[in-house]
Amino acid sequence: MGRLFGRVTGLLCIVILLNACVTPKANVSLYHQLGGEPTIERIIDSFINEIGRHPTIIQYFKEANVMHFRTGFIRHMCALLDGPCKYTGDSMVQIHTGMDITTRDFNIVVELLITAMNEAGVSHVLQNQILARMAPLRSEIIKI
Numbered sequence: 727m728g729r730l731f732g733r734v735t736g737l738l739c740i741v742i743l744l745n746a747c748v749t750p751k752a753n754v755s756l757y758h759q760l761g762g763e764p765t766i767e768r769i770i771d772s773f774i775n776e777i778g779r780h781p782t783i784i785q786y787f788k789e790a791n792v793m794h795f796r797t798g799f800i801r802h803m804c805a806l807l808d809g810p811c812k813y814t815g816d817s818m819v820q821i822h823t824g825m826d827i828t829t830r831d832f833n834i835v836v837e838l839l840i841t842a843m844n845e846a847g848v849s850h851v852l853q854n855q856i857l858a859r860m861a862p863l864r865s866e867i868i869k870i
């Protein structure tokens with residue numbers, strides 16, 4: 727009986743531990759789960775490289791100041807993921823108005839960001855939560 731109890735308890739512990747590994751951590755910000763500023767910087771540097779290699783997406787950035795974009799995107803992402811930064815740049819609508827960004831190109835940019843997150847070793851559970859925070863911005867960026 728004691729042995730059976732021991733086994734059941736052991737099994738329960740394993741289930742609880744596994745659950746802790748796959749369940750999003752409610753009380754820790756996405757920013758901290760990601761590894762803070764250094765990981766965001768790694769993701770954005772990789773993202774900028776991907777943009778630079780993409781024949782269609784690079785066209786949108788012909789006139790852009792890459793360092794300014796880098797700083798702004800890092801700040802914005804940090805704030806979006808509940809990090810300690812405050813994004814003080816222009817709104818998404820102000821920035822992207824007139825670029826005539828298509829849904830197709832928006833989706834390509836998301837793919838480039840996913841590639842960058844994969845390169846930075848971000849788990850898929852975390853990636854999905856980050857993308858869920860960005861998804862509502864679609865209407866502020868596409869064809870405005």
Ligand code: HEM
Pocket residue numbers: 783786787789790791794795796797798799802815816821822825827831832833835860861863864867
């Ligand atoms: C969820 C998706 C997106 C987010 C969160 C986002 C966010 C931002 C932010 C924060 C900046 C400003 C950086 C700064 O302060 O200068 C920016 C600039 C820019 N974004 Fe986006 N963006 C998104 C999608 C896109 C897409 C799909 C395109 C084009 C296909 C695009 C093209 C640009 C360009 C060209 C700039 C630079 C503007 C300039 O400096 O002249 N963005 N974006």
